[in-house]
Amino acid sequence: MSNAVSQPVTSPFARVSGAQHRLLAFASLILLVVVFSIASENFMQTSNIIAILQATSVNGVLAVAATVVIITGGIDLSVGTLMTFCAVIAGVVLTYWGMPLPFGILAAILAGALCGCASGTFIAKMKIPPFIATLGMMLILKGLSLVISGTRPIYFNDTPGFTQISQGSIVGYFVPAVPLPNGVLILFLVAIVVAFVLSKTALGRYTFALGSNEEAVRLSGVNTDRWKIAVYTLAGSICGIAGLLIASRLNSAQPALGQGYELDAIAAVVIGGTSLSGGRGTVLGTLIGALIMSVLLNGLRILSVAQEWQTVVTGSIIILAVYIDMLRRKRM
Amino acid sequence: MTAAPSPVAPLVTMTDVDKRFPGVHALKRAHFELLPGEVHALMGENGAGKSTLMKILAGIYPRDSGTILVDGTTAALTSPRAAQELGIGIIHQELSLMPDLTAAQNILIGREPRRAGGLLLDEAALNQRAADIFASMHLTLDPRTVVGGLTIARQQMVEIAKALSYRSRVLIMDEPTAALNDAEISELFAIIRKLKAEGVGIVYISHKMDELKRIADRVTVMRDGETVGTVAAPDTPVETIISMMVGRKLTDDVAVVPDLSAAPVALEVRGLRRGKEIRDVSFDLRKGEILGFAGLMGAGRTEVARAIFGADPLEAGEVFVHGKKATIRRPQDAVRAGIGYLSEDRKHFGLATGMDVRNNIALPSLSRFTGFGGVLRESAMRTAAVDFIGKLAIKTPSERQETRLLSGGNQQKVVIAKWLLRDCDILIFDEPTRGIDVGAKSEIYRLLNRLAEQGKAIIVISSELPEVLRLSHRIAVMCEGRLTGFLPGGASQEEIMKLATQRSAAVAA
CATH class of the missing domain: 3.40.50.300 (P-loop containing nucleotide triphosphate hydrolases)
Known part of the structure; x- marks a missing residue:
């Protein structure tokens, strides 16, 4: 009976369109790669491809963290400085205290989870809007990183294996033809795990449900506060992984670094088709979004475009991506 | 033609x-x-x-x-x-006013009178023009009133004035x-x-x-x-x-009141209070009973329901479920005690409209569908959803259909399924047929009767008296936050209205 469909204004194609957006993002990625390979023969060199992937790893991991939060309808502005804070904590544990590598890794991830849990508590229990709560957290962590480190970089020279976290290549060890850095491998692993959590677990289901209609979820008898805190905690621990990646790449924890990374992460999320109003989004889209950004920057650099202009292009891409998303929703 | x-x-x-x-x-x-x-x-x-x-x-x-x-x-x-x-002007079902602007600013939005060569807005002329329109409608309303503070009815008048201004x-x-x-x-x-x-x-x-x-x-x-x-x-x-x-005739059934004197009390509410909204509300609800809540708008019926459910806080009061005291501070406590609440506003409070039928039905019961490592057992969720789609005759192309694409009656059934799956045996329906068409209404009525026969204890809050009379085994009437009386199932509309307008001396003082 026609009753099953209420108002015919809405089309049944919402899901398809979301996939279309990702397809479009993927097609743009391919297009960029093709254009840059034609423009410069250096672009398709294995070493350059590896460099692009390596450059994506940190922003990619942060963007995955931002994705889960954004799907709940929230935002996390603290991912960048939290990453730095976790790197500094790893530095304290490994370099100042001289503990073995696994403790450093654990400490960084735990610190991330703890800070995420704090942000989540401010938002869920104290009802502070996510934008404000994580803005505050961003500044607190930036300050704490500087205080703890004494505003100086902490080097990991005493922990020889540390650079291997990002720079080494387990894949290359087994398959010498593919010297995929561990950093990239970690990005893929994080993406796969989070994608699995989002699609297959109760946490993931509640993440989407919160972004879709938080009040309905609460009135379903679900402890929304607890799940929201869990989402921010998950995001925080992912930031801890990002902290390890960047510290490993620089072989140091740079306490002044971090601010600005949150915007790149959010940009990747948006380009990947995740809605800032919550309720929909995918990790795959975010990965593509992060790749588009690094391919673009790398390609423009190879073509010797000034860095100032690279930023202008990134900004334009963000606006274009959101505009496409708007067009898609208008059609619904 | x-x-x-x-x-x-x-x-x-x-x-x-x-x-x-x-x-x-x-x-x-x-x-x-x-x-x-x-x-x-x-x-x-x-x-x-x-x-x-x-x-x-x-x-x-x-x-x-x-x-x-x-x-x-x-x-x-x-x-x-x-x-x-x-x-040609249209006034939408959902009002489309800007709550932070004044009535006049809303009415003449986009056509504001200007002064100083178009540089500045002419507030005086703006208010005058709005006042003229109100006068033509014989409506007394200050055009400078901020719309968000008006009642829905008055906001509607502003909408009408806006339409007339064209x-x-x-x-x-x-x-x-x-x-x-x-x-x-x-x-x-x-x-x-x-x-x-x-x-x-x-x-x-x-x-x-x-x-x-x-x-x-x-x-x-x-x-x-x-x-x-x-x-x-x-x-x-x-x-x-x-x-x-x-396309067919509807028979106007009246509720058949079963003998429930032997049925155990499922829900006992004692001395609920919160300011002027809820004043000392106490009642019992038996297994298999449909208790109707009648009253005028603002009588406090929804407030009582939400308070029992833990959605809003209380100052005092006790709730006993199946004879045991239940401490309900949050909705999750109520759900654990087996109480489900079906809001009148399904789109905002009942459904995650962007999610499909299956996930909406399973939402309160996800823990039951969680297997090793927190992984959801999708096939079990599908079986449960399909089962309820069949049992409640939910009209949907599939259990993967997004709930926003369903009609009001079928959305309501999805919400009912959600609570049945969660094993809730006390169900509070707030305006169960709001926004539901006539044909689907009687289907919802039959469903409620069937649930009561199966031993569910049901509260129905409704502003439509025929609906209260059609469903209730017993009718509780509220006025200004207090229960003014109980009536048996077959009561007349006049009896209900009398209790619904009965202001107590204490309130008047």
């Missing part, structure tokens, strides 16, 4: 209007005629095409084919703006009384009569039969995208109109 030429030239004539949306043939050669100075009710079940037809008239949707004459000349109606210029001669009202109480409805009708006297043609979309008798001159009934017919409102019995809408 107008039967006989009207003595007055019609304002609007729509002929053979056809409209298709992806997958739905929404209008099939529909026709409609509006005369100046008439209130023309447009009726039909949800999805019958009335809103679509009117949105085409208001320029919101383009039509696929068909002709529309406005004042006897063909009108293109390509945009809301084009419709406005022809004097010099509208055709005014389309989509369920204007959905959120109004009786006094407010009378105020609205007074204004409609004044507009009518000035020759404005009014299209009145509504589900409420009694309103038709009070206000409408003619009724056009639509069904499945077609115009069934147009009849004169005063001379046509309600049963005829209903059978035109549903």
Whole structure:
């Protein structure tokens, strides 16, 4: 009976369109790669491809963290400085205290989870809007990183294996033809795990449900506060992984670094088709979004475009991506 | 296809209007005629095409084919703006005002009078123009009032004023009384009569039969995208109109009150209090009983329900479930005790509309579907969803359909399924059939009766007295936050109204 469909204004194609957006993002990625390979023969060199992937790893991991939060309808502005804070904590544990590598890794991830849990508590229990709560957290962590480190970089020279976290290549060890850095491998692993959590677990289901209609979820008898805190905690621990990646790449924890990374992460999320109003989004889209950004920057650099202009292009891409998303929703 | 030429030239004539949306043939050669100075009710079940037809008239949707004459000349109606210029105004079901602006600013938004060569806004002229429109409506309202602070009824008046400010001669009202109480409805009708006297043609979309008798001159009934017919409102019995809408006759059942004296008490509520909204409310609810809550708008019925459910805090009061004291501070405590609450506002409080049927049904019970490592057992969720789709006869193409695409009645069933799956045996229904069409209403009624027979304890809050009488085994009446009395199932409307308006001496003092 026609009753099953209420108002015919809405089309049944919402899901398809979301996939279309990702397809479009993927097609743009391919297009960029093709254009840059034609423009410069250096672009398709294995070493350059590896460099692009390596450059994506940190922003990619942060963007995955931002994705889960954004799907709940929230935002996390603290991912960048939290990453730095976790790197500094790893530095304290490994370099100042001289503990073995696994403790450093654990400490960084735990610190991330703890800070995420704090942000989540401010938002869920104290009802502070996510934008404000994580803005505050961003500044607190930036300050704490500087205080703890004494505003100086902490080097990991005493922990020889540390650079291997990002720079080494387990894949290359087994398959010498593919010297995929561990950093990239970690990005893929994080993406796969989070994608699995989002699609297959109760946490993931509640993440989407919160972004879709938080009040309905609460009135379903679900402890929304607890799940929201869990989402921010998950995001925080992912930031801890990002902290390890960047510290490993620089072989140091740079306490002044971090601010600005949150915007790149959010940009990747948006380009990947995740809605800032919550309720929909995918990790795959975010990965593509992060790749588009690094391919673009790398390609423009190879073509010797000034860095100032690279930023202008990134900004334009963000606006274009959101505009496409708007067009898609208008059609619904 | 107008039967006989009207003595007055019609304002609007729509002929053979056809409209298709992806997958739905929404209008099939529909026709409609509006005369100046008439209130023309447009009726039909949800999805019958009335809103679509009117949105085409208001320029919101383009039509696929068909002709529309406005004042006897063909009108293109390509945009809301084009419709406005022809004097066609629409007042949407969801009000579209800006709550932080004043009434005058809302009415003249985009057409603000300017001064100083267009540099500055002329607030004085703005307020004067709004005041003039209010005066023409015989409405006393300060144009400088911030709209967000007004009652829904008054906001609606501002909407009407806004529509009139475009010099509208055709005014389309989509369920204007959905959120109004009786006094407010009378105020609205007074204004409609004044507009009518000035020759404005009014299209009145509504589900409420009694309103038709009070206000409408003619009724056009639509069904499945077609115009069934147009009849004169005063001379046509309600049963005829209903059978035109549903294509069959409806029998008006009355509740059969079972003997529940031996049934155990499922829910016991003692001394609930919160400020002026809830004043010392106590009652019992037995297994298998349907307890109706009647009262005027603002009597505190929804407040009591939400407080029992833990959605809002309480100052004092105790709740016993199956004889045991239940500490309910949050909805999750209530759900654990087996209490489910079905809000009147399903879209905001009942469903995650962007998610599918399966996930909505499973939402409160996800822990039951969680296997090793927190992984959801999707196949078990599907089985449960399919099971309830069958049991409750939910009309949906599949359990993966997004709930926003379902009709109101089927959305309500999804919410019911959600609580049944969670093993809730105390169900609180707040306006269970709001926004649900006539045919689906009786289906929901039968479902509630069946649930009671199965031993569920049910509270039904409803503003429609026939609904309370149709369902309740016992009726609790509230007024100004307190329970003014209980009535047996077969009580008369007069008895209920007496209790619903019974202000106690303590309250008056």
